[in-house]
Amino acid sequence: MENKNMSDIIEDYLKELLQNEDIIEIKRAEIANQFNCVPSQINYVINTRFTVPKGYRVESKRGGGGYIRIVKVKLIKYKTRICEEIPDMISNGLTDSDAFAILNELQDNDIITVREKYLLNSAFKLTGISRSEEEKLLRANMMIDVLERLTYEEQE
Structure with a gap:
């Protein structure tokens, strides 16, 4: 048990x-x-x-x-914005564990595949030290870009 x-x-x-x-x-x-x-x-x-x-x-x-x-918060695949709250909430920085949690939500909602989740997670790891404020900001900007690109693809 x-x-x-x-x-x-x-x-x-x-x-x-x-x-x-x-x-x-x-x-x-x-x-x-x-x-x-x-x-x-x-x-x-x-x-x-x-x-x-x-x-x-x-x-x-x-x-x-x-x-x-x-x-x-439900992520809906065919909306103009995948999630309006996430970019605002992470604009001050994003740890690698929170980035992976967002990727899990995207995958759980069939917005990205399992393979894409792990590929993106590798990119978000950066140096592997998520304590640096600059690294957190870079990771947040990368995630915001990913979310925007996913939204753009859905509109095509």
């Missing part, structure tokens, strides 16, 4: 909710109580596993009536 840590279990639970709905709203404290963990663990899961490169948009409202809203 597979050993899963609490973060994996919470992620699986939230993704299961997202299978039935396009948008879910949760209360951090309620989920923490449900899984008998601290609320900061819910934050960790949301901040690391429900990111734009992984195909999610997260909104939150603080306070007593506050919530966390998770939206599954």
Whole structure:
């Protein structure tokens, strides 16, 4: 049997909710109580596993009536723009792991092939050190160019 840590279990639970709905709203404290963990663990899961490169948009409202809203961003193959949010979100830089997450989303939505995903991933690795701000910016610009070219091809 597979050993899963609490973060994996919470992620699986939230993704299961997202299978039935396009948008879910949760209360951090309620989920923490449900899984008998601290609320900061819910934050960790949301901040690391429900990111734009992984195909999610997260909104939150603080306070007593506050919530966390998770939206599954669907990439649609035949739109003029493959994803309007990704270029804006990555314009300040992109790590190689986030680049691979975006490529996974593109492949999962049949926008690129598995082969194309791995070829592009090799190009995005650059020096293999994603800590450099210049490298992150270069990678972001490359991804934006790829997304624009994919959009251009769809219009032809």
